[in-house]
Amino acid sequence: MDTAASGNRPDRDRDEQGRARNTRPRDGLGRPLPRGASGVARQPEGVVRSPEESLAEAQRLLDGGMPFHAHEVLEDAWKTAPEPQRALWKGLAQLAVGATHAARGNLTGAVTLLRRGAGHIEPYRDEPPYGIDVAGLLRWARDHATVLEGGAGQVPTPRLRGTG
Template sequence: MGAAAGEVRAALTRFAARYADGRFFDAHEELETVWRRSPELPMRFLQGLIQWAVAFEHHRRGNAHGARALLDRALANLAIVPPGYLGVDIGAWRAAAPGLRAAFLAWERGGPRPDAPAPRFVPPAGPT
């Protein structure tokens, strides 16, 4: 059985709070349970959010390869969902993605660690 809509919305709200605080590992943990219990499309979307957060955790820890690899995986999963999916606006993420990918790739190839602030995440509106 899949995760209930209210449970997913509550997890996304908790994810947003941890992500906004720069607690990327903790943010990813907030989605783990609902991600594993979701049907295909929500699962891919939630997995993309998890991977995005983990990419920034790798950046924070100084792991260039991990940051670039997880960002690439996140982008692949997030590319398949329409704008506003599950009431979430990831427009800022999509706009930042090409520049972030280029910066992480240059870093992975030996360039300096980029100043790459995590773009804002807007959780779905509504009761949690």
């Protein structure tokens, strides 16, 4: 079979299922580095964690200045969550991506993802599960989206479970 016709390019990294997967090392914000460079260990994909474990690991990564990696943890939670909670985890993952974009200097992407993530978590405001500070995250996301629209590029670390 012709690899070009099948969409499989021999110069692309692939996983065991044949899906394209970039194996280049990455920096703390998830940006690909040149092959052979030292990078930050990537988060393993498809890890099933309890909601508490997901929140703790994501917060650890956020606190360590690695919002891209936190997003990967939250994305795993989103993909394995029961249907009624998927939008919550999707929104949390999007907030982490918004923080990633801000840290990378992509203010437009940051504003878009912070607002989109806030929209996904809003329905959980009145009854937030797992001690998630939904109201605080909504303030954080919306306030920083507004600041970023004004041209400022710094977003402080969000607290998934408030200050406690």
